[in-house]
Amino acid sequence: MRIVMIGAGYVGLVSAACFADFGHDVTCVDKDCEKIAALNQYRIPIFEPDLDKLVESGVNSGRLRFGVDLSDIGEADAVFIAVGTPSRRGDGHADLSYVHAAAREIAGLLEGFTLIVTKSTVPVGTGDEVERIIKETNPEADFAVVANPEFLREGAAIRDFQHPDRIVVGTDDERAKKVMGQIYRPLYLNQAPILYTSRRTAELIKYAANAFLATKITFINEIADLAERVGANVQDVARGIGLDNRIGAKFLHAGPGYGGSCFPKDTRALSKTALDYGVQLRVVEATLTVNEIRKRTMSRKVSGALDNDIRGKTIAVLGLTFKPDTDDMREAPSIALIAGLLDFGAKVRAHDPVGMEQAKKELSDIEFCDDPYACARGADALVIVTEWRQFRALDLERIRTDMATPVIVDLRNIYRPEDVRSAGFRYESIGRA
Ligand code: NAD
Incomplete structure (x- = not known):
């Protein structure tokens, strides 16, 4: 052909x-x-x-x-x-x-x-x-x-x-x-x-698929908030529900909110199409709102890990792209997080394995570092935003000695709390009390 x-x-x-x-x-x-x-x-x-x-x-x-x-x-x-x-x-x-x-x-x-x-x-x-x-x-x-x-x-x-x-x-x-x-x-x-x-059905399938996946992520994110309050572990909840074939294990990873080039814009467009046809997709609208708020509240979580004394502090951000293995920065959660940190008066430096060139177009007023260790050096808190493989086995001992204060906020739950705490850090993650 x-x-x-x-x-x-x-x-x-x-x-x-x-x-x-x-x-x-x-x-x-x-x-x-x-x-x-x-x-x-x-x-x-x-x-x-x-x-x-x-x-x-x-x-x-x-x-x-x-x-x-x-x-x-x-x-x-x-x-x-x-x-x-x-x-x-x-x-x-x-x-x-x-x-x-x-x-x-x-x-x-x-x-x-x-x-x-x-x-x-x-x-x-x-x-x-x-x-x-x-x-x-x-x-x-x-x-x-x-x-x-x-x-x-x-x-x-x-x-x-x-x-x-x-x-x-x-x-x-x-x-x-x-x-x-x-x-x-x-x-x-x-x-x-x-x-x-039919052609119209095919067009709708794509939006329905993306809206469903965005809703699934948002659902587990809200369960994570509840897990934190009630003393439960969202990863175990996700596994416990995901093993049910009717639910499925994928897209049940709690985190800082979905971003990227598709879910945000496609959920918005679907909701708008529905309104144009006189239908209100309340679940999709709720997903959109909850996710937007979530992305913005992540900076508060980081501030909380520093007892809300964040003005003038240096925050090291690991991972800028909306997910690993891409350089795509479109609507990445890192953007809202960093804006919030700067609004709080913090200084931000960041590292991403491949996304820094794209990130420089989106983010100003921050310092870009060549590797995770340079990023962490002298910082008051280290925030893991994108779960790149390169961040999954950091030398915690080296980071602890290099940081001004040993605080890690892991927005992707890539570490086990007991491992990080026993390495001498204050450690916050998502949905794990
Ligand atoms: P993109 O912005 O990376 O690429 C679009 C390209 O089209 C650009 O290079 C642009 O220069 C080019 N272009 C625009 N108008 C043109 C024209 N008239 N003639 C020639 N080139 C033109 O976008 P993308 O991420 O590849 O997404 C494309 C579409 O696929 C979108 O509708 C998106 O929602 C959808 N989609 C994206 C993904 C994804 O993961 N990125 C997945 C599934 C579907």
């Missing part, structure tokens, strides 16, 4: 490299010239484990190329739209301007029957609008618009793409089903189920 991928971000680049790896012929297009120039020199503009090798092998095989123009669209069987759909300022709805612009750019270039596939996360009805835009721009075009939401997770994106739990294809068009079946055929071998639905 000949595929054009529009957007070389976390989703577009991974999808393009994986499709080329399946054996398809892929042109990945981005209007960001610097990104394309980097890719053409085998430099990957994002951090995603093993993506460099996959891109290199795709390019060397001749099946993957990068460019800024859409001239390959005439030859394509399918054009995937994988551009950003960030929150629109003001009302939280998804900003569809990039998707609509891509549809307009594609329209005039179509030759022969072509699939237009939305891989971006788009609200219900976006496929209809993309169809309308293309028909309006090029009334002669022979095409079908398909919704094919992506479920990959940053940090495990390649594995997720190659071994998906399911592939959702939203279309009623028989020709479109056939082409999509051929594109994903290599995954039949992995027995990945393809779920064919």
Whole structure:
């Protein structure tokens, strides 16, 4: 199959490299010239484990190329739209301007029957609008618009793409089903189920999935608050409920609140879509509110660990990205935490294994350190915000002697309280009395 991928971000680049790896012929297009120039020199503009090798092998095989123009669209069987759909300022709805612009750019270039596939996360009805835009721009075009939401997770994106739990294809068009079946055929071998639905259903599946996962995280976060008060251990509660197959063990890790490029914006957009249709999703709205408040209250937790005497103190923050194995800083809990610490008059320094370049664009008035030990040196408290592997076995003895006061606030519960306390620290974590 000949595929054009529009957007070389976390989703577009991974999808393009994986499709080329399946054996398809892929042109990945981005209007960001610097990104394309980097890719053409085998430099990957994002951090995603093993993506460099996959891109290199795709390019060397001749099946993957990068460019800024859409001239390959005439030859394509399918054009995937994988551009950003960030929150629109003001009302939280998804900003569809990039998707609509891509549809307009594609329209005039179509030759022969072509699939237009939305891989971006788009609200219900976006496929209809993309169809309308293309028909309006090029009334002669022979095409079908398909919704094919992506479920990959940053940090495990390649594995997720190659071994998906399911592939959702939203279309009623028989020709479109056939082409999509051929594109994903290599995954039949992995027995990945393809779920064919209507386009609107496929669009809603993606938002429902993200809202459900965000709700699950928020639920266990609230249980963590209660566990702290009643003298229980949230990790044991999570295990105790997660072993029930109806509940499942995943997404039950209490922490500082969810962030990232998807859950916050997608829960906001779903709630806005529902209101547009006269439906109130109260559970999703509660999740949004609880999570926002939680992210902001984490600075109070740190202050509490210093007996609320934090003005002028130095706080060392370990981990800035919204989760490990990515450089993505979008809506990371570290941002709200650090803003709160600075508001309290604390001095903040931070270290992240790969996210510091992105973090520098988001965070000012803090000092960036090259490693966890330099970060901890002379600090009054050490806060673990992202559970990078590099932070899981720190030399506690060395850190204790280097710190001004031995206080650790572990917002990811990566240490056992008894180990840290016996190493001479005051230790606070989440939901463990
Ligand atoms: P991103 O911001 O990393 O990448 C988007 C890219 O699209 C950018 O490089 C931008 O320059 C490019 N672009 C925008 N308009 C363009 C145009 N007209 N022509 C060519 N290129 C254009 O975004 P992302 O994280 O890859 O997310 C893309 C979509 O996938 C979003 O809708 C997101 O919700 C969804 N999604 C993301 C993830 C994730 O983990 N990041 C997972 C599943 C779904």
